[in-house]
Amino acid sequence: MSIEVRSVDKRFGSFVALDDVSLSIPSGELVALLGPSGSGKTTLLRIIAGLETPDRGSVFLNNEEATTRSVRERGVGFVFQHYALFRHMTVFENVAFGLRVRPRADRPAESEIQRRVMELLELVQLDWTAKRYPSQLSGGQRQRIALARALAVQPKVLLLDEPFGALDAKVREELRRWLRRLHQELHLTGVFVTHDQEEALEVATQVAVLNEGKIEQAGSPDDLYHRPATPFVSSFLSSVNLFHGRVEDGRVYVHETPLLVTPEKTQSTAAVVHVRPHGIDVQLKANGKPGIAATIKHINAAGPRAKVEMLTDWGDPILVEMDHQRLKELSLSVDVKVFLTPRDESVFVYDGA
């Protein structure tokens, strides 16, 4: 089922949660709404579900206007951030709830309910917890039960609010892969909210980045990562070194040092330059090519890649990530002078003062 949101506004008092947001989600996609807290991503999800009413604009489900339809009538599965499992019901009854509350005419027979619930519990690999209560389960297990409960009513759309937010790192990794697999198997349209860019890029087929109630950019994870449209998207998707520079004669200058990159814009203008820390070549001697001269201030080699903090000659801090082998080759240490050449694919140039 496709989802379309058209020019939606939502305010809470004087706080603008969503400002003229439009988003189109084709059937079958798994979309991440990515943004920092307060960016409006959860509000957008709740408006799609019908848990929140937009001040203006409309929501279309399967190309039909759904703005005035209640939560019950929209037929969406919703997984709450803190699971919202019914604490007084067993796991089995939690999953069976959606079937039991149906009007008598379309309520399945008890044996059918039994079969469907157990099938779902097997799908989430928790059939052995059927008789337990939510409080007896771990966070990751509760999350999977919440998912099974939402799937029990066979929704066409699955909406998940920070599905892995409250879980520890290891369980999170596992559930991410599991959600992606589930999405492939069930051919559902899915939307999930997250503030974790890694999660969004890894799990989703499409990502919409939100900031201050507006969608900054929407596209495939690949597209977003390699072509971030705005400085916000660039800095939200990965850590960056920020410089104020300028574009002149088709070249990018950072503090009089020309960078060996070709900017998309060629007219002369002030520019904000983002340089990803892992895309910078480090040399001990100037090799004739223009490079940024910097002095090493701190080296942290604990982690998959070494992080080297430096200070440029004009006084801006700059972070460079390199692999351990390169660090050894150069035998870098504090106070050593180096020359930096940012690679083309890790430099992003934006208009700005």
Added chain:
Amino acid sequence: MRSDEVELTSVMHGEGWGGAETPAKAVARATADPVWARRLILGAAIGFMTLFVLLPLAAVFTQALRNGVRVYLAAVTSAEARSAIRLTLTVAAIAVPLNVIFGLSSAWAITRFDFRGKHLLSALIDLPFAVSPVISGMIYVLLFGAQGWFGGWLADRNLKIIFATPGIVLATTFVTFPFVARELIPLMESVGIEEELAALTLGANGWQTFFRVTLPNVKWGLLYGIVICNARAMGDFGAVSVVSGHIRGLTNTLPLYVEILYNDYDFAAAFAVASLLSLLAVATLIAKRMLGGRSGHGVVDAELPVKEAA
């Protein structure tokens, strides 16, 4: 040897404290209150309890049974006593369900809706706690009494509220209406709205959500509120005294009847009837204790994560 090790050894040898002391004892001594202080505080608590609660309670039953079981039974089964019991039960049977409905709806409104005057409603619920019961009674006399605002209108239609059962029911409902609501509001606030929203997304309608999700989550708290509300409904004296008119065998509730017997110097009968109310109190305490444990008294399952501010 480090200096703290020296310290530890000296304590272990009991230097300065007299006698050998095991390390465990030394730790216990260091972290607990002195024995004399504990004995004093405990003694004070138990002493007051005995003097002001247990002794009077025992006195009620001794006095009630002083002239023998036969006199006791005669006192509590006399026509007037039975009428008072019947009236008390009738009043509670009307006032308590009314307050359950009121308590549930006001708790629901305050915790689930945003509306103008929410704080006013929340404050007004406590009004009966704040005013003297006598005033609560007088309000109804003022409204429905012979000289009251609606007195003439009622008299024309031959309807009697003051000095009759309806007045007693009204006054009792008024003085007991905070109990259920006050019990439910914090409980429903801590349970939160998410489970109800989840029920809606799963296709449940309002009634199904209420009966299958909301009510089971607050049932122990609700029962607790009902027990307390009932105890007050049966035991209230002040408000009921003003509106009842003390007509024997007609508008006397148990507490009022006790007072009449007492004023008639019929002490044995007075204490016999009073013992019934005392038994109700004891039963209430037991029920309260049992329900209080189950409802956690407002504490919800600690293992479920608390909702963060979005």
